Amino acid sequence: MTLLERLDKELVRALKAHEKDQADAIRMIKTRISEKRTSAGFTGEIDDELVIGLIGSYVKTLEKSIKEIEGGGRGDSPVVAKYRFEVDYLGAWLPKMKSEEETRELVRALVSDLAVSGKGAIGRVMGAVMKAHKGEVDAALVRRIAETELGE
Numbered sequence: 001m002t003l004l005e006r007l008d009k010e011l012v013r014a015l016k017a018h019e020k021d022q023a024d025a026i027r028m029i030k031t032r033i034s035e036k037r038t039s040a041g042f043t044g045e046i047d048d049e050l051v052i053g054l055i056g057s058y059v060k061t062l063e064k065s066i067k068e069i070e071g072g073g074r075g076d077s078p079v080v081a082k083y084r085f086e087v088d089y090l091g092a093w094l095p096k097m098k099s100e101e102e103t104r105e106l107v108r109a110l111v112s113d114l115a116v117s118g119k120g121a122i123g124r125v126m127g128a129v130m131k132a133h134k135g136e137v138d139a140a141l142v143r144r145i146a147e148t149e150l151g152e
Contacts (some may be wrong), residue, residue: 003093004033025086029055032087052135055093062087062115095135100145103129103137107145 001009007026014022032054033046062083069080098106110128114121125146130139 003051004046007051007093010078021082021085022089025089028086029058029090032058049135050095056091056135059087059090059094098133098137100141103141104145106133106137107142107149111146111149117150119147119150121150 007029011023011026011030014020014026021032026044029051034052036042036050036054037046060134066083066087069075069077069083106129107125110125110132111117111121114125114128116124122143126139126142129137129142
């Protein structure tokens with residue numbers, strides 16, 4: 001069963017169970033999927049990788065909004081509570097991110113395999129790690145570790 005089919009099934013379940021918050025979160029993702037499908041220049045199919053990417057970008061947008069609202073002194077707002085719920089709920093649909101130590105091990109192994117050194121190789125290492133482990137590692141963390149490993 002594809003992720004899109006699972007989302008459809010979960011939406012029906014949430015609606016039948018009168019779980020408005022879950023249904024709202026899924027509807028937002030389905031809206032983003034529809035927007036992507038009808039966007040200019042989009043060709044291909046809606047696959048799991050695309051759905052995960054859309055969920056991830058929406059979660060990042062919510063996290064940024066939460067920080068901005070809290071920065072304005074409105075951390076107790078019902079909007080923040082709703083956003084936090086959606087981040088937690090949709091986060092379960094995303095692949096688990098590797099820890100900092102696991103990411104460090106990946107970067108070290110790749111640096112060794114590629115036999116590279118120096119700051120000029122940071123982009124090459126980042127590209128290889130992100131390609132091999134897309135959705136599993138945080139790009140900013142990979143960059144920081146690569147800079148540390150290759151900087152000396």
